[in-house]
Amino acid sequence: MQEIYKKLGKVVIDYNSIKEKIKEIACKIEQDYKNKEIVLIGNLKGAFRFLADLVSELNIPVIIDFIAFASYIGTHQDERIRIVKDLKLDIEGKEVIVVEDIIDTGVTMDYIIKYLKEIKGAKEVKICALLDKPSRRVVEVPIHYKGFEIDDIFVVGYGLDYNEYFRELNEVREFIE
Numbered sequence: 001m002q003e004i005y006k007k008l009g010k011v012v013i014d015y016n017s018i019k020e021k022i023k024e025i026a027c028k029i030e031q032d033y034k035n036k037e038i039v040l041i042g043n044l045k046g047a048f049r050f051l052a053d054l055v056s057e058l059n060i061p062v063i064i065d066f067i068a069f070a071s072y073i074g075t076h077q078d079e080r081i082r083i084v085k086d087l088k089l090d091i092e093g094k095e096v097i098v099v100e101d102i103i104d105t106g107v108t109m110d111y112i113i114k115y116l117k118e119i120k121g122a123k124e125v126k127i128c129a130l131l132d133k134p135s136r137r138v139v140e141v142p143i144h145y146k147g148f149e150i151d152d153i154f155v156v157g158y159g160l161d162y163n164e165y166f167r168e169l170n171e172v173r174e175f176i177e
């Protein structure tokens with residue numbers, strides 16, 4: 001076991017709570033998109049588990065794509081946001097939901113919304129975020145489907161990382177550097 005795993009803090013959200021919440025979110029999305037085509041865009045890498053569990057609860061057809069932006073180094077935010085992996089699909093005129101692990105300052109999501117609307121021509125962009133840290137917000141972003149609000153603590157697990165570690169954990173845990 002790596003030394004860094006000894007620094008893991010308390011469980012903030014256990015896997016059962018995550019799964020229950022995902023069922024609720026999936027129900028809402030099903031109602032909102034009953035007869036509409038929907039494109040789910042996972043923001044890599046943090047959202048890979050959330051997106052996978054979300055589609056396993058969704059009983060409507062979905063189209064899936066991924067996008068990746070780099071914005072974080074360690075626990076400190078890098079000012080620049082840069083595309084690491086672009087969409088494969090053409091989303092011009094489509095209704096999309098961006099699936100995200102966590103909204104912190106909101107800077108990344110604000111950028112993604114503008115990118116998908118203005119550059120990629122999406123007709124509508126909704127946000128589905130597992131975690132929300134409202135106390136840290138710098139830019140307001142609408143969260144249409146939200147999992148949990150958390151305090152201003154750094155968390156890892158269930159897709160979220162610290163320097164690429166801990167994404168494999170089933171639960172969300174605190175990490176104190």
Ligand code: IMP
Nearest residue numbers: 046103104105106107108154155160161
């Ligand atoms: P924002 O631009 O400040 O909202 O940052 C969003 C991104 O920062 C998320 O997609 C995460 O990758 C990362 N991030 C923010 N808070 C945490 C955290 O507590 N743990 C792990 N990653 C985080």
Ligand code: MG
Nearest residue numbers: 044045046101
């Ligand atoms: Mg992320």
